[in-house]
Amino acid sequence: MTEGKITDLAVYDNKMLEETVLIEFNRQIGKDTWLMGFRSADLASLAKPGQFLMIHLDRNTKDPLLRRPFSIHRIQDRNQLMILYKIVGKGTLLLSSLKEGDPISVIGPLGNGFTISGPHERTLLIAGGMGIAPLFFLAQALNKVQKHTIKMFLGFSTSQEVVLVDQLKGLNIDLSLTTEDGSLGIKGLVTDLLDEYLRQELNKKPVIYACGPTLMLKKVAQMAITSNLRCYVSLEGYMACGLGICQGCAVKAGNSKDKPYYYVCQDGPVFSSEMIDWRAM
Ligand SMILES: Cc1cc2nc3c(=O)[nH]c(=O)nc-3n(C[C@H](O)[C@H](O)[C@H](O)COP(=O)(O)OP(=O)(O)OC[C@H]3O[C@@H](n4cnc5c(N)ncnc54)[C@H](O)[C@@H]3O)c2cc1C
Ligand code: FES
Incomplete structure (x- = not known):
């Protein structure tokens, strides 16, 4: 067709x-x-x-x-x-x-979309479940500007939920797969892999892009903030109008004095990790 x-x-x-x-x-x-x-x-x-x-x-x-x-x-x-x-x-x-x-x-x-700010020494994508949806498009775009292989941690609950592994490898991505029950890939959470990765690669100052469940994003953001790394998270919370009218998608701002809330549909869905008040999430 x-x-x-x-x-x-x-x-x-x-x-x-x-x-x-x-x-x-x-x-x-x-x-x-x-x-x-x-x-x-x-x-x-x-x-x-x-x-x-x-x-x-x-x-x-x-x-x-x-x-x-x-x-x-x-x-x-x-x-x-x-x-x-x-x-x-x-x-x-x-x-x-x-x-x-x-x-x-x-x-x-x-929405705003991810910031792609030139080549970095290390780029790390972290996806939980359907969080892979926007990160695939991001990986396509990053491949055009990055000289090095992009690293990705991709996590699902169980093997039956795992999708897109072959297509991601076709994008020249160094992929590490986790399942919570260990039925495929490494048993555990993507944040376990991040913990390990940061111990080895922190000095390379990786730029992190993440999308997935709120709890995962919260942990990724907190680890990035503690390690002083640039980290962009895409929030996929509840949305009604999607157009900035209903205010149903407000999230508490972390560092803004004049803007107490951000609207995910208009100010996001992508935020730099320190912009969000993660204690309220
Ligand atoms: C910016 C943005 C991008 C998104 N991109 C994708 C995507 O690429 N692929 C995808 O599968 N989903 C995505 N979502 C989530 C998707 O919009 C919801 O899953 C969908 O609206 C649910 O509609 P429904 O009528 O089937 O469920 P509903 O009947 O509205 O809800 C069914 C159940 O799902 C829960 N639920 C509904 N919305 C969400 C949500 N956003 N997060 C967690 N739980 C929810 C409800 O609490 C309820 O338990 C995105 C959300 C946002 C805000
Ligand atoms: S979804 Fe209505 S203002 Fe964001």
């Missing part, structure tokens, strides 16, 4: 579009984990790693409460975008029922 027909296109500003795209594929790739692809040259040309899309989940209703945020997981052939998602409730279950050729309404790209 070629590029999806654009049935509706409204430009809110020069960086964000609302577009109805046609699903090119929507397939299960792991336990409750799905990969969906669609084409939009406009969205693909604007998208940066770490940004997200608000996707409407049901073509039979215009109910705005049925939009959900999903990270831009991958861009391929310049105009194909992919999202990687896990079924956790009503919306994601609806999403998994959509078929090739079905239209979906997409708003994006939203």
Whole structure:
């Protein structure tokens, strides 16, 4: 199938579009984990790693409460975008029922995205579960500016949840896989690997990019702050409007005197680790 027909296109500003795209594929790739692809040259040309899309989940209703945020997981052939998602409730279950050729309404790209500040001696990506979704796109982009191999710690609860290992290795990534139950890879948590890594590589001042469950991010951020390392975390907390209107995504600021809260959808979802008050998370 070629590029999806654009049935509706409204430009809110020069960086964000609302577009109805046609699903090119929507397939299960792991336990409750799905990969969906669609084409939009406009969205693909604007998208940066770490940004997200608000996707409407049901073509039979215009109910705005049925939009959900999903990270831009991958861009391929310049105009194909992919999202990687896990079924956790009503919306994601609806999403998994959509078929090739079905239209979906997409708003994006939203949020700030990751800061890619030139080549570093060491770059470490840390992903927990679906946290791999935005980090894959980031790895694609980092590969274009980094001369050295990117290191990644990727963690899941159990082997049935493990996805994308071969594709990540194809991106020239030095991958260490963990599962909490030890059914695949190293038994334990990605933060155990980080602990070990920092003991050996701290003097190389690695730059850390992390996405995953809040508890994982909290630990990664605290370790980075203690070690005085640059660390960017992408928060995937609850979001309603995704557009800075409902204030439902506020997180307490850690170091800002004039801004007590950040809104994840507008100020984030990516934050430098010291920007967040982790005691409140
Ligand atoms: C910026 C951003 C990017 C995201 N990117 C991705 C992605 O790439 N892939 C992906 O699978 N998910 C991603 N998420 C999370 C995704 O948006 C939620 O899983 C989804 O909205 C759940 O919708 P639902 O209707 O299926 O679940 P609901 O019916 O709304 O909730 C079902 C259950 O899931 C829990 N839940 C809902 N949202 C979240 C959340 N954000 N974090 C933890 N638990 C939640 C609820 O507490 C409830 O127990 C992202 C979230 C944000 C804010
Ligand atoms: S989700 Fe509504 S303000 Fe952020």
